[in-house]
Amino acid sequence: MTAERSAALHGEVVERDVVIVGGGPAGLSAAARLASAGLAVTILDEQPELGGQYYRRPAPAVAEQWGDHRPDGGRLIARVRAAGAECRTGHLVWGVDDDGRTLLASDAAGHPVRLRARHLVLATGAFERVFPFPGWQLPGVTTPGFAQHLAAGDHTTIGERVVLAGSGPFLLPVACSLIELGVTVVGIAEAGRPYRPSLRALGALGHPARLRELAGYVARLARARVPIWQETVVLRADGRDRVSSVTLAAAARPARPVRTVEVDALCVGYGFRPQTDLARMLGCAVRVDVASGDAVPVTDAAGRASRADVYVVGEAAGIGGVHAAKARGLAAAHDILTREVRETVPVAEVRRVASARRRLARFTALTDSLYPGPAALLATLAPALPADTMVCRCEAVRAEEIRATAAGSADGDLNATKAWSRAGMGPCQGRECGFAVAGLVRSVAPRPGAGDGESRVEVFPSRLPVRPIPLATLLELAGPDSQEGDRS
Amino acid sequence: MTTARGRTAPRTRIVVDGNSVHAVDGISLAAVLVGERRWSLRRNPVGDDPRGPFCGMGVCFECEVTVDGRPGVRACITKIYDGMRVETAVEEEAPHDR
Secondary structure (H helix, E strand, O other): OOHHHHHHHOOOOEEEEEEEEOOOHHHHHHHHHHHHOOOOEEEEOOOOOOOOOOOOOOOHHHHHHHOOOOHHHHHHHHHHHHOOOEEEOOOEEEEEOOOOOOEEEEOOOOOEEEEEEEEEEEOOOEEEOOOOOOOOOOOOEEOHHHHHHHHHHHOOOOOOEEEEEEOOOOHHHHHHHHHHOOOEEEEEEEOOOOEEOOOOOHHHOOOHHHHHHHHHHHHHHHHOOOOEEEOEEEEEEEOOOOOOEEEEEEOOOOOOEEEEEEOOEEEEEOOEEEOOHHHHHOOOOEEEOOOOOOEEEOOOOOOEOOOOOEEEOHHHHOOOOHHHHHHHHHHHHHHHHHHHOOOOOOHHHHHHHHHHHHHHHHHHHHHHHHOOOHHHHHHHHHHHOOOOOEEEOOOOEEHHHHHHHHHOOOOOOHHHHHHHHOOOOOOOOOOOOHHHHHHHHHHHOOOOOOOOHHHHHHHOOOOOOOOOEEHHHHHHHHOHHHOOOOOO | OOOOOOOOOOEEEEEEOOEEEEEEOOOEHHHHHHHOOOOOOEEOOOOOOEEOOOOOOOOOOOOEEEEOOEEEEEHHHOEOOOOOEEEOOOOOOOOOOO
16 A cells, blocks of 8 residues: 555545646646745646646657647646656546545545645636537537547547537637548538628737637638538537438527538537636635626636635636636746745746736637627527427436426526436536526526526626627738638 | 558557457547447437447546446546457447457
8 A cells, every 4th residue: 555545544634835736738837837946736637647638648659650739738747747746647636625625536546635735726627618409419429629639639530521510719720630630521610700801800909829820720721621601500410329410500590400411420519618616616706707607716817716725727717728828827826936935936927927818818808709609609599409409418308308497396596407307417517518508597587687697697698799800811810822712 | 530540650459349459559448439430339328329429528428438347437538558348338230340
């Protein structure tokens, strides 16, 4: 028996200066900075290796043969290890002890581990926002993230003929990864109209480098002649034990078919939702983000939550992308170092990170404004969802049951609807259906009078002003050889 | 299919429902199965309909299989190793034995 396991069994606790939950870009950035300053830092992650979803490491054999798609992730992980941070991979943090601060985890072999720290940094990341449609439970229907992991990490194609659908910038790099592997991307169905050949948005472009990345993807898709069907959503998927076709509809009339396409895989996602369970468990205050309808932890500029010993950084604090995640991780590290008084962080370094954080927040707001806000989308899609659609995949609960429960015994209450209908009570704990169930409840039992956050989302499904990036601008940013090809 | 896969990359042999499958060392089990176009891995306990990998990051539990006798292993966050024995809960109509 290892000393560690013995400690856990005897009720002893691993005591550290800082414990970081989540080994993605935000957690790694915080860990590298804190450990290099000499603090005792432990970083935990559920996955077998550090990196999170964005920096998920390819298998060594894959990296050697086909290259490492994100070598900067490997370098950041190496820095964390070299700085002396204790890296516990395969560790799932599953709870908080009665004292409200000791983390309960299990190691890769399932053995319990208890950890306590003066400062907790929660960098638990995000998961994909999905919305159901008839047939979404068929094998072969996945999230875009799964297709991306298969392509980039495992050099494996998700199918031969694929449609990507949903909304948001993430669909573009996934399509490019598939094309690189020789997959036929039949088309991309985007619920909004972000790519528009108009000049209206030019004045708002505040972060050209990040836009150039987006532009590069658009250019590659143009060269490969992949159509982007805008203001288009999935109406249903069909197939016998496996998806074989997808039928699309106009976003404004989500019940009327406009096109059916044969596929052997279909990847649908609407961006990402913050993973906030641990922050909630620790009693951190959350607020409802009006545009997305998601609950996000209340934090200050340094990421400090309503509890002084807890920081929430990266996507868990609100979706902002990898650069914002890293800046937030560093800002939390600076704050902790200042409080620990062991080191004075150079003023220039603090300023640099703070300014990057603000700049990236502006860019995130700009990008968000290009795509339909999730709360607004939900208000359109939820009422149109066919009655027999399986909304909760785990418990096989259909839209009609959820609507009936919400309008009946649950009286418009989301949690009561969950309890009565069992929607959201399966192994995924409502992560896959939660967004849709909330939308269904609101659509049949709106409570405009109540003043809580959920109701404000119902009353103000406010989408941010749409400021589309001109397609021509994106192509131009990408370079002169990308002007061919057209969009539908 | 993944025609470029593993021309020279070191390969590992695992056993899926009694059939040998060769794949690149250290990739995820979900990738091996999807690469073989073996999509149906389990049956939904309520409706008994076939299910396959969905989220690819350990959230949805739709890719659970039995590995070396241990049930409920999420294929998407499990890396393969030589001799791994995998059982799915769904009989394929035409097994992709190769």
